[in-house]
Amino acid sequence: MDAIMLQEKLVERLLCPRVRTARQKEKQYVGFATLPNQVHRKSVKKGFDFTLMVAGESGMGKSTLVNSLFLTDLYKDRKLLNAEERINQTVEIIKHTVDIEEKGVKLKLTIVDTPGFGDAVNNNECWKPITDYIDQQFEQYFRDESGLNRKNIQDNRVHCCLYFIPPFGHGLRPVDVEFMKALHEKVNIIPLIAKADCLTPNEIKKLKDRIREEIDKFGIKVYQFPECDSDEDEEFKQLDKELKECTPFAVIGSNTVVEARGQRVRGRLYPWGIVEVENQSHCDFVKLRNMLIRSHMHDLKDVTCDVHYENYRAQCIQEMTSKLAQDNRMESPIPILPLSTPDAETEKLIKMKDEELKRMQEMLNKMQQQMHDKD
Amino acid sequence: IRLFRNTQTCFSRTSCTDLFGYVGIEAVLDQMRRKTMKVGLEFNIMVVGQSGLGKSTLVNTLFKSKVSRKSCTPNCEEKISKTVKLHSVSHVIEEKGMKMKLTVIDTPGFGDQINNENCWEPIVKHINEQYEKYLREELHINRKRRIPDSRVHCCIYFLPATGHRLRPIDVEFMKRVGKIVSIVPVIAKADTLTIEERQEFKERIRQDLAANGIRVYPQKEYDDDPEERILNDRIRESIPFAVVGTDKEHQVNGNKVLGRKTKWGIIEVENVAHCEFANLRDLLIRSHLQDLKDVTHNIHYETYRVRRLNESNMNFSELGLSARPLENGTADTSESESHL
Numbered sequence: 057m058d059a060i061m062l063q064e065k066l067v068e069r070l071l072c073p074r075v076r077t078a079r080q081k082e083k084q085y086v087g088f089a090t091l092p093n094q095v096h097r098k099s100v101k102k103g104f105d106f107t108l109m110v111a112g113e114s115g116m117g118k119s120t121l122v123n124s125l126f127l128t129d130l131y132k133d134r135k136l137l138n139a140e141e142r143i144n145q146t147v148e149i150i151k152h153t154v155d156i157e158e159k160g161v162k163l164k165l166t167i168v169d170t171p172g173f174g175d176a177v178n179n180n181e182c183w184k185p186i187t188d189y190i191d192q193q194f195e196q197y198f199r200d201e202s203g204l205n206r207k208n209i210q211d212n213r214v215h216c217c218l219y220f221i222p223p224f225g226h227g228l229r230p231v232d233v234e235f236m237k238a239l240h241e242k243v244n245i246i247p248l249i250a251k252a253d254c255l256t257p258n259e260i261k262k263l264k265d266r267i268r269e270e271i272d273k274f275g276i277k278v279y280q281f282p283e284c285d286s287d288e289d290e291e292f293k294q295l296d297k298e299l300k301e302c303t304p305f306a307v308i309g310s311n312t313v314v315e316a317r318g319q320r321v322r323g324r325l326y327p328w329g330i331v332e333v334e335n336q337s338h339c340d341f342v343k344l345r346n347m348l349i350r351s352h353m354h355d356l357k358d359v360t361c362d363v364h365y366e367n368y369r370a371q372c373i374q375e376m377t378s379k380l381a382q383d384n385r386m387e388s389p390i391p392i393l394p395l396s397t398p399d400a401e402t403e404k405l406i407k408m409k410d411e412e413l414k415r416m417q418e419m420l421n422k423m424q425q426q427m428h429d430k431d
Numbered sequence: 432i433r434l435f436r437n438t439q440t441c442f443s444r445t446s447c448t449d450l451f452g453y454v455g456i457e458a459v460l461d462q463m464r465r466k467t468m469k470v471g472l473e474f475n476i477m478v479v480g481q482s483g484l485g486k487s488t489l490v491n492t493l494f495k496s497k498v499s500r501k502s503c504t505p506n507c508e509e510k511i512s513k514t515v516k517l518h519s520v521s522h523v524i525e526e527k528g529m530k531m532k533l534t535v536i537d538t539p540g541f542g543d544q545i546n547n548e549n550c551w552e553p554i555v556k557h558i559n560e561q562y563e564k565y566l567r568e569e570l571h572i573n574r575k576r577r578i579p580d581s582r583v584h585c586c587i588y589f590l591p592a593t594g595h596r597l598r599p600i601d602v603e604f605m606k607r608v609g610k611i612v613s614i615v616p617v618i619a620k621a622d623t624l625t626i627e628e629r630q631e632f633k634e635r636i637r638q639d640l641a642a643n644g645i646r647v648y649p650q651k652e653y654d655d656d657p658e659e660r661i662l663n664d665r666i667r668e669s670i671p672f673a674v675v676g677t678d679k680e681h682q683v684n685g686n687k688v689l690g691r692k693t694k695w696g697i698i699e700v701e702n703v704a705h706c707e708f709a710n711l712r713d714l715l716i717r718s719h720l721q722d723l724k725d726v727t728h729n730i731h732y733e734t735y736r737v738r739r740l741n742e743s744n745m746n747f748s749e750l751g752l753s754a755r756p757l758e759n760g761t762a763d764t765s766e767s768e769s770h771l
Contacts, residue, residue, distance in 0.1 A: 113593075114593060114595050114598075115591070115593020115594055115595045116593070175598060175599065177546075177547050177548055177599050177600045178545075178546045178547065178548045179545045179546065179547075180546050182545075222591070223620075223623075224481070224485075224591055224619070224620055225481070225482055225483035226482060229543060230544055230545050231545045234545060251592075253695075254592070254620045254622050254623035255693075256691055256692060257693070324625055325625055326622070326625055326626075326698075327626065327704050328622075328695075328696035328698045328699070328705055329695035329696025329697075330695055330696075332695070335694075337694050338694050338695060
């Protein structure tokens with residue numbers, strides 16, 4: 057709000073009669089430094105959207121964590137399946153959309169849930185419905201982007217995937233590795249250690265080290281925090297460093313409010329003590345929330361647009377042109393781009409199609425000319 | 432050799448006469464006790480569950496010594512094995528003159544793969560192999576005085592503390608294995624559940640068990656008398672036990688207790704207000720140890736034996752033994768079926 061007021065002040069000053077003493081200064085000042093504020097104002101008006109996917113086995117506390125992160129209750133009427141029903145369950149994709157507003161800023165939050173993942177006895181390729189869903193969203197955006205009316209494109213692409221690793225194991229299990237490898241080039245993966253209240257601080261440290269090792273070993277590309285600029289202040293750099301060393305975050309979620317140390321906080325009440333979700337010495341929930349919402353939400357969206365979506369798009373186009381070489385068909389809205397390494401046959405075809413296009417263009421011009429002459 | 436055997440001696444209905452002096456019949460208890468102490472006892476316990484659920488730690492905590500596979504394999508790296516392998520470790524532990532040969536059978540690799548179909552088969556095979564071994568010893572002409580007992584007396588099945596319900600793999604395993612061995616399900620690493628969550632979780636598990644016809648120890652059908660039934664009913668109302676295991680000690684109120692120290696408190700393993708480890712220990716060791724062995728011998732083993740002998744149609748040569756043929760000819764199948 058201060059930025060908007062500042063901008064308005066500046067506009068006022070520019071419009072009303074100048075005071076002599078300040079004339080020299082204003083000669084140097086152009087005023088485009090207010091651009092970020094203008095952008096900010098427009099974005100606030102337009103609102104933001106963010107799509108978050110949560111994946112992991114049943115009972116890892118995914119729903120509770122989502123509710124804790126966004127202080128909502130998205131799963132009020134959920135019914136748990138019993139073991140019989142689960143035997144025939146396949147992995148589903150369920151979307152919950154909620155509009156949140158805070159201090160005038162609107163956020164349209166979409167949570168993509170994946171019930172059934174990893175629950176069956178045979179979990180071969182249980183991540184396939186998830187990769188298919190992500191690809192579908194990319195494809196839809198690709199078509200919209202290449203279409204004629206681009207005013208109101210809805211961005212349903214998944215910006216971030218929180219993957220819940222069980223705290224019970226000794227590191228990554230085969231299903232964890234396979235899932236992350238199938239998805240790391242399609243979406244920003246943030247691995248989390250779920251239900252971290254069953255681990256002592258030493259155990260958490262050991263598990264985190266182990267998981268980081270295995271992520272390196274298997275070549276899994278999880279979401280990397282962007283590097284700090286060198287001109288940021290020391291405190292920011294220190295915080296950033298701490299954040300990076302803390303991954304994967306060990307989180308605890310809670311739907312209930314308990315009384316601890318004289319305050320009412322979100323927490324879990326045990327006979328041996330109270331776990332406070334927002335206490336940094338208890339778990340990394342605060343770090344995750346800050347990272348996800350307060351500092352890196354925009355970066356997550358950028359990486360999705362610039363890296364994952366572009367990869368998908370490039371792949372898609374390559375496939376299309378190779379298909380074109382086989383089918384000899386033209387798809388009009390998508391222009392044929394020159395590929396970096398085309399083979400000779402494709403180039404010939406591209407040349408042929410170009411000439412055809414030119415001829416058609418000439419015919420069109422002729423017809424237009426004829427119509428013009430008639431008038 | 433009779434196929435149908437009594438599980439306990441039945442006294443025909445005679446009236447109890449009063450004694451008019453001390454005879455000393457009760458001294459037989461002392462004699463039994465002394466004999467048991469001399470002979471010692473064998474106990475074989477199997478632990479089944481996914482990697483990382485605290486199986487080895489729990490077994491060490493139960494018997495207050497390093498008896499698990501992890502403690503006995505030097506430089507054991509915690510890697511997930513590709514197939515289910517069974518790993519047996521035996522120790523002789525002694526307490527107040529009573530010796531126990533404890534064998535812990537671990538099952539690393541169970542439920543850890545992406546495709547876990549039939550991961551229970553090596554376990555079922557192992558259990559049946561032990562029965563087969565015992566059966567062969569029993570059918571020998573010159574039998575040993577004490578047949579070495581490697582049969583699995585108890586199988587502790589570890590359920591992860593998800594808070595939801597039984598998973599398909601849990602149902603499949605307990606259905607199959609519950610028929611041939613006494614299963615005791617426990618909720619592992621239960622320090623992630625609050626008390627209400629724990630109660631709800633247990634209730635849902637009991638519902639799932641009943642819905643799938645899974646019988647866990649202590650089975651209702653084998654209660655001998657009303658007294659036992661009352662005791663066992665209380666146990667049945669609180670299974671599966673929510674356990675936490677550890678081998679580390681901490682100071683609490685001036686005492687050294689076994690516990691897990693976290694930033695928000697110390698979880699005391701032997702405190703019944705915190706978790707049900709003490710209940711499990713009492714069940715397995717202090718009150719129902721002999722009963723577990725009896726149920727294994729009298730019920731599970733007998734079922735196996737009858738099935739085996741029926742399969743081979745009383746043809747002893749098939750079993751690779753030579754023995755006198757039955758005096759009454761072929762088997763009395765009606766009697767054996769009534770036993771099943």
